[in-house]
Amino acid sequence: MVRALRDHGPSTQADLSRGTGLSAATVSNLVRLLLSEGVVETETTTSSGRRAVLVSLSRRAGDRFAVGIDIGRRHLRVLACTPARQILGERVRPLPVGHLAEDTIACASTMLDELLVEADLDRADIIGCGVGIPGPIDERTGQIAHGVILPEWVGLPLEDHLTTQLGLPVHVENDANLGAIAEIWWGEHGVSDLEERSGGENLVFVKIGSGIGAGLVMGGRLHRGHIGITGELGHVGVTEYGPVCRCGSRGCLETVASVSTMLDLMRPGDAGPEPTIDDLIRLAHAGDPATLRIVEDAGLAIGRVLGGVANLLGPRMIVLGGPVIPLGDLLVDSVKRGLARWSSPVVAGATDIVMSSLDGRAEALGACAQVLHEASDESWTPRRATRVPVAHR
Ligand SMILES: [Zn+2]
Structure with a gap:
């Protein structure tokens, strides 16, 4: 059972029973024994809407951990987790639009120091730090490419800059790529029988925020x-004579389906306060017809582009993430309809589309997973995963 906890991270007693084949009563007795010996810790959680006991390995002094930093257009998240997938601490802070790299990196460094103090962690035990950026990174130069969400960051030698500022080994990665890694390492979508036989997971993670980008995991890589x-x-491109995009092209998917575009559409010509993503989510769930139409049109356009992706790559699973997660099925259903309309019926029928279950943490968790993967040489592809609940702290 200790191995199951090490492999799959914090798990409910029901998951442990399913994963190990032990009876519920045996798992319960073992947990009590390990708890008395200080090997595990427990906390109350909810699983499928019911109260459950979440069991995790106790952290001991000197246990090492990874740090994940997610830099968004409007937020900054710093998170620490162990190789046993236990989240040790987390801090989130809003960022002003147009934030500068120097200020944000200094803020991340302060947040990391605060997190270490709060969770009683030693900086010397950090294995490494993964950093997610909402933009493409050109491997030839290590720099953020042009036409991105953070124009103020273009051309910076980010990895060197971050390594110096944080005083840690740093790996910078596109945020959607990290989301894809997190979904196979932490998510609920264990590898299928077919994939297990043919070499690994086939999953696409789509980050829908101020921009829209995807991380592609093909054959487990x-x-x-x-x-x-x-x-x-x-x-x-989805519309030939559509608005000019920040990339210089015209009618790109982002110009019709990003969160920024959806918010722009919410109050045309109204001089009131600018709507926020929280307003969009609240009005959509309240059934506001105009908001629902905005969400539906965005979903259909995203589904149309994903139809081409599915035809070309044949993923088993497409996971949607980003600040749109609380829209749930309101968005997922229209993406499904768009994909069904614009892909081969047999491909559409074989492709699952779901909302991320990682609660906006996918990018930071993926950054940790990447550091831990590089330190251990383990595959990202999970062993046949039992569900890995993420402990909320
Ligand atoms: Zn564009």
């Missing part, structure tokens, strides 16, 4: 393409 830039879904 992250697909990086020729220069490290892949999954630029937001710049696939």
